[in-house]
Amino acid sequence: MIPNFETFASRPALMKAGAARLAAALEDAIRRHGSACAALSGGSTPEPAYRDLATMPLDWPKITFALVDERFVSPTDTASNQALIQRTLGPAFDAGARLLPMVFTAATVAASADQADATYAPLRIDIALMGMGEDGHTASWFPGSRELGSALDLDNSRTVIAAHAPQAAGAADRLTLTRAALSRAGALMLVITGDDKRAKLESALTQHDAPVSALFNDRLPAPVVMWAP
């Protein structure tokens, strides 16, 4: 059984609800702190939710978007998560929202991760939208990767680390938030679609055989899982 599991009849309905959940968390943070920050995943799944969110009348200059993970590529590369977020949330940035890149100008992924760690460490992440790949990875926590232990170490002092995606066809070098960083987030939502991903998540939660199961831990906010067929 998947805890906090919300089912939607269609993907458009899921995306609308996902955008509404993000918006509510951002508005609540602005009320309480005067500013708000959401960490967003890349991938194809959440794109429509980001487009919906961008049409909402939020106090955009008070909102910062950060990345959950990133490929070590130029921000103009089609594989860049930053590029996806800039494109889909374009109207929000035009209206004053801020985007914190995870990839900077460093020559190596390790040096870039050091820069991102310094930038991301002071952030208060009010909500993080997590995705999941068919292989059960979330963020850039990949099954079998050599950085997985460090990514999942709840006592890791790092907010961002370099990571490697063994199975990825391209852009194997990655940067990712650590699980320790997500343990300090205000809320987590996990947005997935399709029967295969639902079955993968169910099996991960019983077998503990995929990194996504690491999100379900008492030291993290309980993820709300939003799913549509």
Ligand SMILES: O=C1O[C@H](COP(=O)(O)O)[C@@H](O)[C@H](O)[C@H]1O
């Ligand atoms: O590589 C990545 O994939 C996952 C899932 O992507 P999807 O296309 O299956 O939705 C995503 O959550 C992560 O941010 C991204 O870097």
